[in-house]
Amino acid sequence: MPGSRKRLGYWLSQKKCKKLSFSDIEDALRERDIEPVKIDLEEPIDKQGPFNGILHKLTDFIAKAENGDDEGQKVLQYFESYIQDNPSVLVMDSIACLRTLINRYKTYCIINKCQLLNEETAVFIPPFVELQTNVYETNVHLLRLSKVNFPAVCKPVIAHGSSAHQMTLIFNESGLKDAIYPCVVQTFVNHNAVLYKLFALGRKYTTVLRPSIKNFNNCEDLASIRFDGGEISKPNSSSRLAVQDEREVNGHLHESPCPKILNRIVQAINESIGLGLFGVDVIVEASTGRIAIVDVNAFPGYEGVTDFPGRLADFVREELDKSSHETSVITRENGICNGTNDCRNLTNFRKTDTEKTSMA
């Protein structure tokens, strides 16, 4: 029933709980009549329920499972079989959506199909290509075919996990020997070293300004540069790569992107990938003012979002209420279930891969 007391299972790493001050989130949830229960992944989940919803960040396990790791596969298997047996439990976010998101190439491809990306909105994804192995001639050919220009950023295909942020800036074709494979190579866009993080909860979001990589002009002869993609745009980044030389500034320095367009970007990603808790990293192309989407992150840090615990708790409450409303509508319309276990899933979080693709 919408408005009634709910039980929310959650699993976040200890590090993530600490970073988010999860005890504040627990208080905010309780204020909204939601009882948070930490899930022990080593015990059967059904014995820890019943749950109306589950909030989690299992991306590291998903990334490990993709790499064939036993622990990752086991955790996911248990989790997914629990969800299969309890389809009325709302999962924030669904494992299927996160599987897409941890692969940078798949994520870029899905967003690229959104109607939002056009000349009128001036939103784009910088040209990119997936390179599987270090075969120089093939890679040069693929790069040219995909219209990826130099400088370019080489990013690991898998976007989460320990080695997901090791990136290489390359300035010419011979730099391809320095990339770590498999990777996605993407044209580097000069943006005056400013990045905008859009921290989203469903369709609502907050914009936070961050440091970013400086401009590069006339740099065809530079040697490749390795960097940690996860560190450059942190609030207190101390990277020399993020220090903009005033002489290299192009166009207008701090032209903020139009909030209406940012709003549409968040909506498009919420719908096309089916995510509820996510961050979008955008930059403004210095020479044109166009907005480039360069990264989408699952359940990011939300650092800089005012009253994040309250906003997250409001979001969870709304989603749980929506979910129980949808469940009771199916019950009335089909007479197929009793409102507990038999209902089909309706929300974005639980769309199947086929449904998601057709929405893109």
Ligand SMILES: Nc1ncnc2c1ncn2[C@@H]1O[C@H](COP(=O)(O)OP(=O)(O)OP(=O)(O)O)[C@@H](O)[C@H]1O
């Ligand atoms: N196409 C691009 N053009 C210019 N700069 C870029 C581009 N792509 C990424 N960057 C820069 O590289 C940094 C890391 O890129 P990206 O966000 O894709 O990596 P990440 O490791 O997934 O980071 P995180 O997950 O912490 O957001 C960005 O913060 C931005 O400064």
Ligand SMILES: O=P(O)(O)O[C@H]1[C@H](O)[C@H](O)[C@H](OP(=O)(O)O)[C@@H](OP(=O)(O)O)[C@@H]1O
């Ligand atoms: O500055 P933000 O909040 O974007 O930093 C995020 C980062 O973008 C990634 O989402 C990280 O997730 P992983 O790639 O899965 O490691 C987040 O790490 P986490 O430890 O908070 O989950 C960063 O906060």
Ligand SMILES: [Mg+2]
């Ligand atoms: Mg990322």
